[in-house]
Amino acid sequence: MLQVENLNVHYGKIHAIKGISFDVKQGEIVSLIGANGAGKTTILHTVSKMIKPSSGSITFKGQNMSNVVPQKMVEMGMAHVPEGRRVFSQMTVQENLEMGAYSRKKNKVEFESDLDEIFTRFPRLKERRKQHAGTLSGGEQQMLAIGRALMSRPEVLLLDEPSMGLAPILVDQIFNIIESINKSGTTILLVEQNANRALHISNRAYVLETGKIVMQGLAKDLIENDDIKKAYLGG
Amino acid sequence: MLLIQQLINGLQVGSIYAVIALGYTMVYGIIKLINFAHGEVMMMGAYFAFLAAVAGMPIWAVFLISMVLSAILGMVIERVAYKPLRSAPRISSLITAIAMSLFLQNLALFIFKADPKVMPTIIKNNPVTIGSLQISNITIITFLVSVVFMVILTIFISKTKSGKAMRAVSQDTEAAMLMGINVNSTISLTFAIGSALAALGGILYAIAYTQVMPTMGLLPGLKAFVAAVLGGIGIIPGAMIGGFILGFIETLTKAYISSRWADAIVFGILIVVLSVKPTGILGKNIREKV
Numbered sequence: 001m002l003q004v005e006n007l008n009v010h011y012g013k014i015h016a017i018k019g020i021s022f023d024v025k026q027g028e029i030v031s032l033i034g035a036n037g038a039g040k041t042t043i044l045h046t047v048s049k050m051i052k053p054s055s056g057s058i059t060f061k062g063q064n065m066s067n068v069v070p071q072k073m074v075e076m077g078m079a080h081v082p083e084g085r086r087v088f089s090q091m092t093v094q095e096n097l098e099m100g101a102y103s104r105k106k107n108k109v110e111f112e113s114d115l116d117e118i119f120t121r122f123p124r125l126k127e128r129r130k131q132h133a134g135t136l137s138g139g140e141q142q143m144l145a146i147g148r149a150l151m152s153r154p155e156v157l158l159l160d161e162p163s164m165g166l167a168p169i170l171v172d173q174i175f176n177i178i179e180s181i182n183k184s185g186t187t188i189l190l191v192e193q194n195a196n197r198a199l200h201i202s203n204r205a206y207v208l209e210t211g212k213i214v215m216q217g218l219a220k221d222l223i224e225n226d227d228i229k230k231a232y233l234g235g
Numbered sequence: 236m237l238l239i240q241q242l243i244n245g246l247q248v249g250s251i252y253a254v255i256a257l258g259y260t261m262v263y264g265i266i267k268l269i270n271f272a273h274g275e276v277m278m279m280g281a282y283f284a285f286l287a288a289v290a291g292m293p294i295w296a297v298f299l300i301s302m303v304l305s306a307i308l309g310m311v312i313e314r315v316a317y318k319p320l321r322s323a324p325r326i327s328s329l330i331t332a333i334a335m336s337l338f339l340q341n342l343a344l345f346i347f348k349a350d351p352k353v354m355p356t357i358i359k360n361n362p363v364t365i366g367s368l369q370i371s372n373i374t375i376i377t378f379l380v381s382v383v384f385m386v387i388l389t390i391f392i393s394k395t396k397s398g399k400a401m402r403a404v405s406q407d408t409e410a411a412m413l414m415g416i417n418v419n420s421t422i423s424l425t426f427a428i429g430s431a432l433a434a435l436g437g438i439l440y441a442i443a444y445t446q447v448m449p450t451m452g453l454l455p456g457l458k459a460f461v462a463a464v465l466g467g468i469g470i471i472p473g474a475m476i477g478g479f480i481l482g483f484i485e486t487l488t489k490a491y492i493s494s495r496w497a498d499a500i501v502f503g504i505l506i507v508v509l510s511v512k513p514t515g516i517l518g519k520n521i522r523e524k525v
Binding site: 048050070071072073074075079080082086087088089090091095098099100102103106148152 | 396399400402403406407409410411412413414415416417418
C-alpha cells in the first residue's frame with residue numbers, strides 16, 4: 001500500500017534521514033520506534049508531503065507521489081494525525097470534525113453518518129461537540145485529533161506519538177482505539193516513543209537510530225530481542 | 236443633546252474605521268502580518284469609486300466596481316509582495332508592507348496627481364431632523380452599509396466551509412494543510428475580502444469628506460490599525476468594537492476637548508493599550524496544552 005525507498009531528507013546541512021526504505025501493507029499496523037531525534041516525525045512529514053525529501057521515492061497505492069501537493073494527500077486516502085494533536089483550539093469539536101471532512105464532496109447524509117460513527121467511537125466528543133477544542137483535556141484532544149483524521153475516511157492513517165503526555169489509563173484507551181480502527185479496515189503507520197506498547201499492537205516494526213533503520217522485523221520477534229529490550233523496553 | 240449628536244457622528248466615523256480594521260485583523264489572523272499597505276488599498280478603493288462615479292455609473296455599480304477591483308489589487312499585493320516571504324522572518328514582510336504602502340501612495344500620486352479631487356455626489360446629503368437632532372442620511376447609510384457587511388462577514392466566517400477553513404488556517408496552518416485545505420487560496424481569499432472591505436471604507440470616507448487624494452489612506456489606515464489592536468488583533472469582533480470605540484473617542488475629543496488633540500489622543504490610546512493589555516479588549520492569552 002505504501003512503499004518508501006531510499007529516502008533522504010536534509011535540514012540545511014543536517015542529514016536527518018539517511019537512505020531509509022520501508023513499506024506498509026494493506027491492513028497492517030507498522031510502527032517506527034526509536035529515541036527522540038531519530039527522525040520518526042520527519043519520516044511521517046515526508047510521507048504526507050509536508051517536507052520535501054532530497055531524494056528517494058514514496059509510492060502510495062502504486063502511484064508515485066513525488067509531484068503530489070500536500071493538500072491532495074487527504075483526497076488520495078492518507079490522513080496524518082500530527083504530534084501534539086494540533087486541534088483547532090478556537091473552533092468547536094464539531095467544527096474540527098467538519099475540517100477533517102474538508103476534502104470530501106459535500107454530502108450531508110454521508111457526513112452525518114460519519115459524524116455519528118466518530119461519536120459512537122468517542123462518546124466524550126459527542127458530549128462536548130459544541131465546546132471549543134482548546135477546552136478539552138489532553139486525552140480528549142487526542143481523540144478529537146484522531147476523529148478529525150478519520151472524517152476523511154482514510155485508507156492509511158499516520159499517527160505521530162498519539163500517547164505522548166497522556167495519563168497511563170488514557171494511553172491504554174488510545175492504544176485500544178488504534179487497534180479497533182485497524183480492525184475496521186484502516187492501515188496504520190504508527191510513530192511512538194512508547195516502544196513497548198507500540199510493539200504489542202503492531203504487526204511489524206522498524207527501529208530507527210539517528211536517521212537510519214537499525215533493525216526491522218515482526219513485532220513479536222522484536223519484543224523478544226535482547227538489544228531492543230535493553231534499549232527501548234526498559235529491561 | 237450635543238452629546239447624542241456627537242455620538243451619532245462617532246457612529247459614522249467608527250463604522251468606517253471598523254470596516255477598515257476588519258481587513259487588518261483578518262490578514263494578521265491568517266499570516267501574522269500587519270499589512271501597512273491596507274490604508275493604501277482603501278485609498279485606491281476610493282479612487283476606483285471616484286472614477287466610476289465620474290463615469291456616471293449608478294451607485295451600486297460604484298460600490299461593486301471599487302470593491303471588486305480592490306479585492307483583485309489585494310490578492311495581487313499578497314501574491315507579489317508577501318507570498319515569496321512567507322517563510323522569511325516576520326520583520327522582512329513587515330518592511331515589505333511599508334514599502335508596498337509607499338509604492339501605492341506614489342503610484343496614485345503619479346497617476347492621479349497630488350491635488351485632491353472632488354468626489355461626485357452619489358448620495359445627496361439630506362439631513363433628517365428628529366426633535367432637535369439633525370442626522371445626515373449619509374451618516375445613517377454609512378452605519379447601515381457597514382453593519383450589513385459586518386453581519387455578512389460574520390456569517391461567512393462562522394457558517395460557510397471557506398470561512399471555517401479561514402479560521403482553521405489562522406489557528407494552525409500546518410494542521411489545516413493536513414486536512415486538505417488549500418492554504419494559498421485561503422490566504423488569497425482573506426486578502427480579497429479584507430481589501431474589498433477597505434475599499435468599502437474608502438468609498439464611505441470619500442462620500443463623507445467629498446474628496447479623494449493619494450495620502451487619504453494614511454491616517455484612517457493607521458487609526459484602523461489602532462482600532463484592530465484595541466479590540467484585539469486577529470479577532471474579528473474585536474476590530475468592529477475597536478472601530479466604534481475609536482470613532483466615539485475621536486468625535487468626543489473633537490467636540491469637548493479640541494480637534495487638534497483628537498489624533499494625539501487616538502494614538503495615545505494605542506500606547507496605553509499596548510502597555511496595559513497588549514492583547515486588546517477581546518484578546519486572551521492562549522495557553523497551550525501539552
